[in-house]
Amino acid sequence: MGKTERAWQELDLKWKIGQLFVCGFDGLSPSAGIERLIGEYGIGGVVYFRRNLRDAKQAAALSAQLQSLSSVPLLTAIDQEGGMVVRLEEGVAVMPGAMAVGAAGNPELTYEAAFLAGQELRSIGINLNFAPCLDVNNNPENPVIGVRSYGENPEAVAALGVQALRGYQDGGVAAAAKHFPGHGDTTADSHRELPVVPHGRDRLDAVELLPFRAAIAAGVDAIMTAHVVFPAYEPDGTPATLSRRILTGLLRERLAFRGVVVTDCLEMNAIAGTIGVARGAVEAVKGGADLVLVSHRLDRQIAALEAVHEAVLAGEIPLSRIDEAVDRVWRLKEKRGLLRAEAETEAEAESEARRDAAGRPRGAAESAGEAAASRSSAPPASGIPVRTAADDAAARLSEAAVTVVKGEALLPLPREKRVLAVWAEARVGTEVVEAIEQERTLGAALREEGYAVAELRIGLDPTAAEREAVLREAETAETVVFASYDAAFHAGQAALANELCGRPDSAFVLAAVRTPYDLSAVPAAPLYICAYENKPAMMAALAGVLAGRLPAGGVLPVTVGAYPAGRRG
Incomplete structure (x- = not known):
C-alpha cells in the first residue's frame, strides 16, 4: 500500500481535488471539454449516458480513448441498473431491473445475472456501476424510484441487493449502492425538486437503513447519496448529500462504512436549483463525500472544481479532508485493478476463485469481451443473434418475474x-x-x-x-x-x-x-x-x-391495492 500512498501524495492540490470528481460529456468520442477536465484538472472519472454509447465495441473504444488521455487511470462509471435504467443495450445483455428481480425472488439467479453483467461491463472498459438501488419502495406515488427498487420489504431488498452487489464486484466492477439513506418513501423526484422523508429514527433504522447496513457488511465498494432531506438526522433541512451529520455522523461513524461515498449528480434540481452546483460540491466534500458527480455542463463542472479548490485555500475545507477522500478513491482504483500493470489483479483473482468455488467452470460465462465483440459485429450468416450465458440469465430471470x-x-x-x-x-x-x-x-x-x-x-x-x-x-x-x-x-x-x-x-x-x-x-x-x-x-x-407456454411464477414485491406484497397468482 506504500507505493499507492506515495503515488497520490505526489499529486498537487489541484489534481488531488480533481480526483474527487466524476464528470459527464456529450458525444460518442471524447469532447474538448472532457479532454480539458482530464488534462488540466486531473478528474478521477467519467460517467456514461446513452448520448455516449452506441454499442459494446464503440464503448470499449471510447473507454480506451479516455484512459489514454489520463496519466492517472480513470473510473469509468455507468447507471446500468437493468430494466428501465440502462445506458447501453447493443452488444450486452440487458438484465431485468430491480423490481423484476424482486418478483423473481431468486438470490442465486440474482447473483449470476449481476456477475455476468459485471463481466460484460468490465470487458468494455467500464469499472464502476451505479447500482444496485437499495431504496425500499413502500410509497406507490414515488415518481422516480418505483421499479428501480427490489420492493417494499426491507429484508428482501437487503437480501437481493447484497447478491447483486456481490455479483457486480466478483464480475470485476465496483458497485455503488444507492440512494443513501433511502429515496423509496418520497412523492417528489429529486431531479426536479427537493424531497423530504419525515419519519423518525426508529422507523428509518428499521426500513430505510436496513439494506444499507447489509450492503456495508457485505463489503460494498461505494455508496451513493440521496438529495433528500431527513429531518430526523438533519434538523437544519440540509439534504443528505450535503450533510455532515448524515455522511460522516451516520454513514461513517455509526454504520462504520469504510468505502467510497459518491454523490448523486449535483446538477439535479434538488441541488442545482437550491444551493447551486459549485457550492453544493464544497458542502458535499466538507460533509464527507469522496466523489462528486457532475454529469452534464462543462461550466458547472469547472465552477465546482474551482470552488472546492478555493475552499481548501481559504481553510474552509481542511487539506486532511481532501487527502482522506483521495486515499479512498485511490484504494478503490487499486482494488479494481486500475493502478496495476499485471495481467491479473487481486480483484480478478478473487473473481476467478469465487467463480470456481461456486461450481462454475471458467468457460461457463464465456469471455465477456468476446461475447460483447461478437454481438457488436455483424450477425452470423444464419441470421440468428449470438446468444450468451448473460442473455440466458436475463431470459430466465425475466420468465421468473x-x-x-x-x-x-x-x-x-x-x-x-x-x-x-x-x-x-x-x-x-x-x-x-x-x-x-x-x-x-x-x-x-x-x-x-x-x-x-x-x-x-x-x-x-x-x-x-x-x-x-x-x-x-x-x-x-x-x-x-x-x-x-x-x-x-x-x-x-x-x-x-x-x-x-x-x-x-x-x-x-x-x-x-x-x-x-x-x-x-x-x-x-x-x-x-x-x-x-x-x-x-x-x-x-x-x-x-x-x-400458456410459460408459468407465471412471479410474486408481487409491493402491495397493489387489495393485493398484498408476496401474492402469487
Missing part, C-alpha cells in the same frame, strides 16, 4: 381470437429513464407466439388521434391487451384503458410494463399481469405467459 395479480383463470389467451395490442411508451426521456423506441414490443412478442395481432402505439397520455385510432381498431378485436406504462400517473392513458375495459364485445387484459400500481387506475380489469419493464427479454416472457 412475470406476475399474474388477478384473473389467472383467464389464461391462456385463445389463439384463434384477433388481438389488439395497445403499446404505451415514453417518448421524452429523463435523466433516469432515457427514452428509446422498443422494436420488440408486446405485440411483436405475441406474434412470435402465433397470435394474429394488430398493434398501435400511444404516448403516455394519448393524443385525440391516437385514442380514436385505438377505439376504431378495437371494434373488430376479440381480445385487447393493453400494455400500460405508468397509467396510474397519466390520466389520459388510464381513461383509454378504462374505456377499452368496459367494451362488452372483447376480452381485456391489462399488462403493466413498468410500475405495478396501474391496477389502481383500471380497477375493473379482469386480468392484470405485471412485467415491471418493457425490455425485449421481458416481453418474450410476458407473451409466453399470456400464451
Whole structure:
C-alpha cells in the first residue's frame, strides 16, 4: 500500500481535488471539454449516458480513448441498473431491473445475472456501476424510484441487493449502492425538486437503513447519496448529500462504512436549483463525500472544481479532508485493478476463485469481451443473434418475474381470437429513464407466439388521434391487451384503458410494463399481469405467459391495492 500512498501524495492540490470528481460529456468520442477536465484538472472519472454509447465495441473504444488521455487511470462509471435504467443495450445483455428481480425472488439467479453483467461491463472498459438501488419502495406515488427498487420489504431488498452487489464486484466492477439513506418513501423526484422523508429514527433504522447496513457488511465498494432531506438526522433541512451529520455522523461513524461515498449528480434540481452546483460540491466534500458527480455542463463542472479548490485555500475545507477522500478513491482504483500493470489483479483473482468455488467452470460465462465483440459485429450468416450465458440469465430471470395479480383463470389467451395490442411508451426521456423506441414490443412478442395481432402505439397520455385510432381498431378485436406504462400517473392513458375495459364485445387484459400500481387506475380489469419493464427479454416472457407456454411464477414485491406484497397468482 506504500507505493499507492506515495503515488497520490505526489499529486498537487489541484489534481488531488480533481480526483474527487466524476464528470459527464456529450458525444460518442471524447469532447474538448472532457479532454480539458482530464488534462488540466486531473478528474478521477467519467460517467456514461446513452448520448455516449452506441454499442459494446464503440464503448470499449471510447473507454480506451479516455484512459489514454489520463496519466492517472480513470473510473469509468455507468447507471446500468437493468430494466428501465440502462445506458447501453447493443452488444450486452440487458438484465431485468430491480423490481423484476424482486418478483423473481431468486438470490442465486440474482447473483449470476449481476456477475455476468459485471463481466460484460468490465470487458468494455467500464469499472464502476451505479447500482444496485437499495431504496425500499413502500410509497406507490414515488415518481422516480418505483421499479428501480427490489420492493417494499426491507429484508428482501437487503437480501437481493447484497447478491447483486456481490455479483457486480466478483464480475470485476465496483458497485455503488444507492440512494443513501433511502429515496423509496418520497412523492417528489429529486431531479426536479427537493424531497423530504419525515419519519423518525426508529422507523428509518428499521426500513430505510436496513439494506444499507447489509450492503456495508457485505463489503460494498461505494455508496451513493440521496438529495433528500431527513429531518430526523438533519434538523437544519440540509439534504443528505450535503450533510455532515448524515455522511460522516451516520454513514461513517455509526454504520462504520469504510468505502467510497459518491454523490448523486449535483446538477439535479434538488441541488442545482437550491444551493447551486459549485457550492453544493464544497458542502458535499466538507460533509464527507469522496466523489462528486457532475454529469452534464462543462461550466458547472469547472465552477465546482474551482470552488472546492478555493475552499481548501481559504481553510474552509481542511487539506486532511481532501487527502482522506483521495486515499479512498485511490484504494478503490487499486482494488479494481486500475493502478496495476499485471495481467491479473487481486480483484480478478478473487473473481476467478469465487467463480470456481461456486461450481462454475471458467468457460461457463464465456469471455465477456468476446461475447460483447461478437454481438457488436455483424450477425452470423444464419441470421440468428449470438446468444450468451448473460442473455440466458436475463431470459430466465425475466420468465421468473412475470406476475399474474388477478384473473389467472383467464389464461391462456385463445389463439384463434384477433388481438389488439395497445403499446404505451415514453417518448421524452429523463435523466433516469432515457427514452428509446422498443422494436420488440408486446405485440411483436405475441406474434412470435402465433397470435394474429394488430398493434398501435400511444404516448403516455394519448393524443385525440391516437385514442380514436385505438377505439376504431378495437371494434373488430376479440381480445385487447393493453400494455400500460405508468397509467396510474397519466390520466389520459388510464381513461383509454378504462374505456377499452368496459367494451362488452372483447376480452381485456391489462399488462403493466413498468410500475405495478396501474391496477389502481383500471380497477375493473379482469386480468392484470405485471412485467415491471418493457425490455425485449421481458416481453418474450410476458407473451409466453399470456400464451400458456410459460408459468407465471412471479410474486408481487409491493402491495397493489387489495393485493398484498408476496401474492402469487
